Amino acid sequence: MREKERVLSGIRPTGKLHLGNLLGALDNWKNLQSQFQCFFFIADWHALTTEYADTAEIRQNIAEMTIDMLAAGLDPNESTLFVQSQVPEHAELHLLLSMITPLPWLERNPTYKELQQELSNRDLATYGFLGYPVLQAADILIYKANYVPVGVDQLPHIELTREIARRFNFTYREVFPLPEAKLTEFPKVPGTDGRKMSKSYNNCIYLSDSPEEVVAKVKPMITDPARARRYDPGNPEVCPVFDYHKIFTPVVEQEYCASGCRTAAIGCLDCKEVLLKHLLAYLAPLQERRSQLVKDLMGIQETLSDGSKKARSVAATTLAEAKEAIGI
Ligand code: TRP
Ligand code: SF4
Secondary structure (H helix, E strand, O other): OOOOOOOEEEEEEOOOOOOHHHHHHHHHHHHHHHOEEEEEOOOHHHHHHHHOOOOOOOHHHHHHHHHHHHHOOOOOOOEEEEOOOOOHHHHHHHHHHHHHOOOOHHHHHHHHHHHHHHHOOOOOOOOOHHHHHHHHHHHHOOOOOEEEEHHHHHHHHHHHHHHHHHHHHHHHOOOOOOOEOOOOOOOOEEEOOOEOOOOOOOOOOOOOOOHHHHHHHHHOOOOOOOOOOOOOOOOHOHHHHHHHHHHHOOOHHHHHHHHHOOOOOOHHHHHHHHHHHHHHHHHHHHHHHHHHOOOOHHHHHHHHHHHHHHHHHHHHHHHHHHHHOOOO
């Protein structure tokens, strides 16, 4: 039988995972595990491109994130889970790819200018930050990945990876298959204040939140502002609580809440109670797995070093092939 096609994706260790990460990335990764040979990793070098001056939390974040990934259902027996910096072959391929990557390709990368503006309080006029997509290309190409599940924001990086691979194959010889982005539809999960769920807005529901914390975050959630009083009818389509219902609540109860909202037959707190019942039930098995996992931090480190060893043996093979093609 032909070997399964390969999937690879990475996530920067920004801290604990929230519901947005879970539904936007991890649930999707989990579903790819059985169909593909999967490589999922924590991109700690990529974190350094923006956090080089403040590295205090990176180690802790890697551990937290690994726990969350396992709790969310990634299975180290099925997928290769690893840490980028434990596979130094990525860095060597990054160096080799940097030789053939024209500077203008990097300078016109839209995320380069955008993020530099967004994080204008830091000095991001660095070599490493400009080279972010070259490192990402090395991450992908070193496993000869066929598919890369990412959000739309990452599409320019996947396109650049393809261009770098094409240039390598043309300059030396055919070594790298051209990877494809795998965009998946995922439901909109706003933060508790209705804006995008983001650590910096302090509006996240984390996988590590206890049921009590989840209740305490959902109860004061922003709703349709038209429902200022209990007897004001509302519109579920403009309410972030209802975005959650669409994900977690069975249709019958969703309809009960929607019509109760439109006719003011139910209040927002009643509506949130219905949501909480289902949200907590969804989170319960994750929280249970999480509470087991945190008891064995040594085991977490072992999972990562085992995964990194497996990743290294694949990465070393590709790297040798690339060096052979270049002639060094
Ligand atoms: N740049 C990605 C992000 O910010 C993370 C990442 C690093 C990645 N290397 C990767 C994603 C390789 C996919 C493939 O989300
Ligand atoms: Fe939102 Fe539910 Fe309140 Fe309607 S009843 S505004 S859907 S929380």
